Amino acid sequence: MAEESQAKEIMPQSLADFKFEKILNIIPETQNMIVLATGNMTGKPEPALVFLLKAQFEESNIPIFFAGSEEGDKILPVEFLQNLQHNDKFYNFIGKCDPRLNPLFVKLIYPATPKDIEKYTPTKTLVLRETPEIYSKYVKSYIESRAVEKELKWVWNILDGISEKERVIYHDDDPETGFTIVPDTKWDERNMKYLYFTVLAKTRKIKSLRDINGSHIEFLKRMKEEAMKAAKAKYGVPSAQLLCYVHYLPSFMQLHYHVINIERGDMRGPRCILVDDIIDNLQRDPEYYQKSNLTIPLSETHEIVSAMKADGFVFEE
Template sequence: MDAKAFQEFAFERLLNEDPASHSLALLGTLPATAGDVPQRLPAILRVERTPLSADFPRHLSSGLVQDYSWLFAWFGTRSEIPDVKISVIFPATEVHIRKYTKQEILMVHETPEIYDRIVKPYILSFPPSRTLWVDDLLSGKSEADRILYKDEASDYGYIILPDMKWDMTTVSALYLVAIAQSRAIRSLRDLRKHHLGMLKSIRRESLKIVREKWDLLEGGIRLFVHYQPSYYHFHVHIVNANQSGYLGSTVGQAHLLDDIISMLEIDIDDGSSILEKMTFTYGLGDQHGLFEKMVAVQPELPE
């Protein structure tokens, strides 16, 4: 989407303001055409302040700051220092709107029985079209030039590419993602001991990529898996280990890939896996599609 398109954005309301990430989530509309009929569809703009470059201090004495009021500053237009990064979700569905709306978090417990009764049907209710963009990535239909590594094995293959959250420049904010080829692995619960080869390969190739491309040593990245994830197609987040302020890497949502590998290594070869039998505890926002049902069943749990 080019800059001209943003002039057509009609703001409706603020969904969220996050001081930790210096970002805003804005709901509005953008023009679209269905056949020959012009219309406006919901759109979300996530506006995030970009990190300051390492050479920022030398600009302080060269006219960079054009105006100031108390502790605020407005910067002049300089191509080497973008002021903000804008992410566009268009057309935005009700699910997207709920996701980006400020939420009250409650910790919930998910037993294997609750997973089978509530969570699994919820996951299966999503049509394949919800992750069509993932299929496009895996097939090379979109962003083929951004893929850093590809293992094409149908059951255990994966791709590694930069996450859209990353500007591809600020190494301290490095953010890659590994996405499994198989549709059968929807979440952490679906992992089995026979997936160890894939998981170890993701770890090995991620370390190799960041060492060769960005000179990060072993131990310089954090690899983790979300539960609940933002979309139900198995993927691993790969971020700079020194990255701070990213709420998605907090306890109650992120599970270290190394810990997952260790659990599967000591798991039994046949039968229910350890990840099937575990009770997971995680934070769930009040806008999440599982929130009401999960909160309702919490009193059923034994103390």
């Protein structure tokens, strides 16, 4: 109860509660922004990460922008504010529509840790071919250092029913084989084209892909199957349109799946490994992920890269 009370006391009301510091990143494809700011709501200045995301339009709302809509007097036209370019039949305008139809989503991490800020600050990316030896010497200790309450409390809150109870789609509380399915915060829960679930395993024993072996096959299958069922039953999205994968290295050190509509296009790069491929590899060799080399992208400022360079490992420039 004390934790819930504290959370309410520092609940931000607007971006005016924070002081702008700088723009960390702009995602060109969507023009979404990640901003570094400072807040004082905990009693001292602490950093905040602010994510500004424009929502997708809902297809059902588009007709009311135009004349002849079946909605009649509910027409909400898009006003042309500025003509940016006109050449023959080609026009480009800055337009304005009712903000209820295209709201601004704001995601906030506050207080943000140095690791949070590093994660969202663009840097040069290096590619590491991680052997089992490199994993044992450098990567395992890094993973274990982040599998702690400070980093995972928000995950445990969901799994234990303390936070986000109203958003849970599926929950199994078994300490070894249980898991919880929730909509990912990167999805607005309205546009099925951009469906995105996170499936959180209850067990704290599986921190990353390297901890998975043949004894987990049925568990891995069930996590995927329940996510597929939930997507169809609750949102009408069939399994043929869904991808289910894990990241390696993961962003947080407790087994979890990403389940997305393939039309999102989010599954990119060597970090993304399909769950079906993981299961196939384990069926061929139960110790596949203890024996294999894995390719991982790392920031040039990453702790693992720094530790390897300190030992004389050379990354080709």
